[in-house]
Amino acid sequence: MVRPIMKDEAFLKQPSEPAVEADMPIARDLLDTLKANASHCVGMAANMIGEAKRIIAVDDEGSYLLMFNPVIIERSGPYEAEEGCLSLTGTRKTTRYKKITVRYQNRVFRERERTFRDWTAQIVQHEIDHCNGVII
Numbered sequence: 001m002v003r004p005i006m007k008d009e010a011f012l013k014q015p016s017e018p019a020v021e022a023d024m025p026i027a028r029d030l031l032d033t034l035k036a037n038a039s040h041c042v043g044m045a046a047n048m049i050g051e052a053k054r055i056i057a058v059d060d061e062g063s064y065l066l067m068f069n070p071v072i073i074e075r076s077g078p079y080e081a082e083e084g085c086l087s088l089t090g091t092r093k094t095t096r097y098k099k100i101t102v103r104y105q106n107r108v109f110r111e112r113e114r115t116f117r118d119w120t121a122q123i124v125q126h127e128i129d130h131c132n133g134v135i136i
Contacts (some may be wrong), residue, residue, distance in 0.1 A: 001031050002036040003049040005086045015133040019053045019068040023107055026051045027066050041086050043123040045130030058126035067104035070128050074101035081113050094136040096122045
């Protein structure tokens with residue numbers, strides 16, 4: 001189900017709770033909402049659809065990747081970026097990293113680690129910020 005985009009900054013600034021298997025309907029709605037906004041959006045976190053859960057969905061070079069409870073465990077190559085967000089107006093400057101390694105759980109809640117680079121790494125960092133209640 002496509003959900004409305006959350007724009008309440010007080011809600012978005014709250015750190016999200018860990019996701020559990022029972023949160024799979026939220027993940028499906030998150031993917032549906034990302035796909036519905038694909039022309040102008042490349043990633044979303046569950047709090048962007050009003051659910052304070054650590055779930056993100058990103059465009060991973062043409063396919064969609066769902067991550068539950070993602071945490072950046074390694075990063076390198078800082079650079080300055082300017083980003084927009086469906087939940088916020090305008091663009092904002094922030095520091096991102098060219099290469100990150102993320103520990104997360106996949107769709108069947110098996111732990112995984114994956115390294116992301118460049119544009120995909122930037123998207124993942126933005127969405128993990130959402131999970132942490134960080135608004136750039």
